[in-house]
Amino acid sequence: MITETQWRSLGLLEPEYREIISRQGREPSPTELAMYSVEWSEHCGYSRSRSAIKSLPRQGRYPVLVGQDAGGIVWDDLAILFKVESHNHPSQVQPRHGAATGVGGIIRDILANGARPIALLDSLRFGTDPDSYRILQGVVDGIQFYGNCVGVPTVGGETCFHPGYNGNCLVNVMCIGLAPRDKLATARAVPGHSVMYLGSRTGRDGIGGCSVLASQDLGEADKRPSVQIGDPFAGKCLIEATLEAIATGHILAVKDMGAAGLTCTTSEMSAEGNCGMALSLDTVPLREHPMAPYEIMMSESQERMLAVVRKGKEQLISEIFHKWGLEAEVMGITTERPVLEISHKGSIVAELSPENLTSPPMRDLPTGPPKPRLLPDIVNLMHPSPSEALLRLLGSPNLCGKHWIYEQYDHMVQVNTVVRPGEGDAAVLRIKGTQKAIAATFDGNSRYTLLDPHRGGVLAVAEAARIVEDLKTRLKQVDSIDDVQVFLDVNPD
Secondary structure, three states, X not given: XXXXXXHHHOOOOHHHHHHHHHHHOOOOOHHHHHHHHHHOOHHHHOOXXXXXXXXXXXXXXXXXXXXXXXXXXXXXXXXXXXXXXEOHHHHHHOHHHHHXXXXXXXHHHHHOOOOEEXXXXXXXXXXXXXXXXXXXXXXXXXXXXXXXXXXXXXXXXXXXXXXXXXXXXXXXXXXXXXXXXXXXXXXXXXXXXXXXXXXXXXXXXXXXXXXXXXXXXXXXXXXXXXXXXXXXXXXXXXXXXXXXXXXXXXXXXXXXXXXXXXXXXXXXXXXXXXXXXXXXXXXXXXXXXXXXXXXXXXOOOOOEEEEEEOOOOHHXXXXXXXXXXXXXXXXXXXXXXXXXXXXXXXXEEEEEOHHHHHOOOOOOOXXXXXXXXXXXXXXXXXXXXXXXXXXXXXXXXXXXXXXXXXXXXXXXXXXXXXXXXXXXXXXEEEOOOOOOEEEEOXXXXXXXXXXXXXXXXXXXXXXXXXXHHHHHHHHHHHOOOOOEEEOOOOOOO
């Protein structure tokens, strides 16, 4: 019997638990309950924000790619993939590891589309209280630690401060990747082939990270175990092994085990392909022993992928990953029947519909005016003397030099960075073998968005467009690059 304490501890509301029983036609098993809790969280299912996301435009100057893990554009025969994702609560709880795994996760989302990650950008928001400086130092350390070690340059971003972020920083990470248009990978499972676990071993780090930590208000410090621990050296090996395996043509579908881990990959890949999977958890490489089935399915251990591999080619794929020092195990098969059947030590621990898992009930977001404590103090802004105004400006962390941050980031690895951090408001990256380049920036205005989220979002896009357009004009004037195209991130994710 599932108790109220159990489903509430996983972040589920009573109407959601009743909906699970209705869809299952019975009470869920502990493993099924855990799978629903993570997949129905805001972090994975967008149960609160999906309606707003769908209202954003998806058409532009170039043909648009909207994949399962990232969006992008088609530029001649080249696909430019990009995505932005946040890792806010983990970074607030454990700044270094939270920020580092945010970087690793966004890299693997680009990788899962068959693209080589070529650049990272960060948009950071911190409070103004004394503890926020500690958070800032840890986040910057985590970004430089993972990005520098994994070999993907951090080429731009922004860092801003406001009292509204006291106790809840924002760490938004963007990754850009390149791939030939005809070499892109998909996360759509195909029936009748093998399901393979690829990458690092599974441990208990990150269990409940997306449901208990990322999707709820921060509370006591006992949420610390929900923060994942990243390994950038394994991440670099995973990039090379995955791209090499995709190049064989025998990877029919692949997806990053990010938020919700095995639950996310198995359910979403099956739902995309309108099929199912019959899997055994006995073959999952574990870092800790023993682990319960629900722990294995909820774990958010980093540097892991799930792939559907052409039947008969499992050994070839295994050899590639073993060569790079990574695990590669066959977990089961894909099936025509659209059901996830998961066994452990000879018993079925979960049997449920992928469609039910990936279609959470929608929640309405509360609306209302901003909290007064977060609004700018207009009265004080209007009456300072010139000298007082100057001292305030000089003392503002928003206007201080940020070079101490970006000088810690390796922005020249892969040797594609033409315009570096500090040289402009946007970065420029050459594309080897062509006369083309990409300009990229990452911008926003917290106060505009606080006062009016819709107009604030519009203004953020307009600001980014102005910056890259201005940079393109200036570069053409000095003839630094033969051709600089405007690169604008409009991915709703």
